[in-house]
Amino acid sequence: MPASPRWPTRPAARWPACTNRRWRVERTGAAAGPPRGLRLSPDAPLNRCTSSRRQRRSPQEAAVAAPLSIRSKGLPMRACSLLVCGLLFSSFAHAAETPLERHQLGNWEADIGYAGVVRDGDTLHVSGVPCRGKDMPAAVQACYGELTKILQRFGADSSQVVKETAYTTDMDALVKAIPERKAFFADGRYPAASWVQVSRLFNAEDMLEVEWTVRLK
Numbered sequence: 001m002p003a004s005p006r007w008p009t010r011p012a013a014r015w016p017a018c019t020n021r022r023w024r025v026e027r028t029g030a031a032a033g034p035p036r037g038l039r040l041s042p043d044a045p046l047n048r049c050t051s052s053r054r055q056r057r058s059p060q061e062a063a064v065a066a067p068l069s070i071r072s073k074g075l076p077m078r079a080c081s082l083l084v085c086g087l088l089f090s091s092f093a094h095a096a097e098t099p100l101e102r103h104q105l106g107n108w109e110a111d112i113g114y115a116g117v118v119r120d121g122d123t124l125h126v127s128g129v130p131c132r133g134k135d136m137p138a139a140v141q142a143c144y145g146e147l148t149k150i151l152q153r154f155g156a157d158s159s160q161v162v163k164e165t166a167y168t169t170d171m172d173a174l175v176k177a178i179p180e181r182k183a184f185f186a187d188g189r190y191p192a193a194s195w196v197q198v199s200r201l202f203n204a205e206d207m208l209e210v211e212w213t214v215r216l217k
Helices: 059-072 077-096 107-112 136-153 171-176 178-182
Strands: 024-027 038-041 101-103 117-120 123-131 161-168 192-197 208-215
Touching: 123 136, 136 171, 136 178, 136 208, 161 171, 171 178, 171 192
Parallel strands: 161 192
Antiparallel strands: 024 038, 101 117, 117 123, 123 208, 161 208
């Protein structure tokens, strides 16, 4: 009996489960043939591949295929999108549940009906601090000195001031007192600012009122 032809010895990994040449891979029980009981038919018109053993994925391939695991379980794309949106909205809702912190700086605030400082996460909203003095430079030093003390209570400084709004009854005098104001901002780290002249403040004797918005680190 003539000896059976010997197939070339190749590692099992060299026999592809599916190639670009439109091979049809069928399972066969014949003793002779490619390793692992595979028979390759180049004439088959089908672009289909089957194998007698399951292919193993590398860790990199498994990581890429992980996001598609939901689709493999039969969930449509719309359901997957709704699931992702639900997770995003739940994270936003959790952030919105963080309560506001209201801090009273004096007994008169409750009588009038406002909070001296409101903390919203990492943002401080400091109510206007009214000041008076013999002149505008003295009022500026009083206002900004008090605001600096308020920031120190929260471990912050003037470099973290994001927005400033100042109300004054004498804009010309405030402009002349700019050097006194700039002294409270080290290294030229000035905030966005708006200055407004008004006819009077809450107390008729006050000359200046300054409010700050501060970002905590």
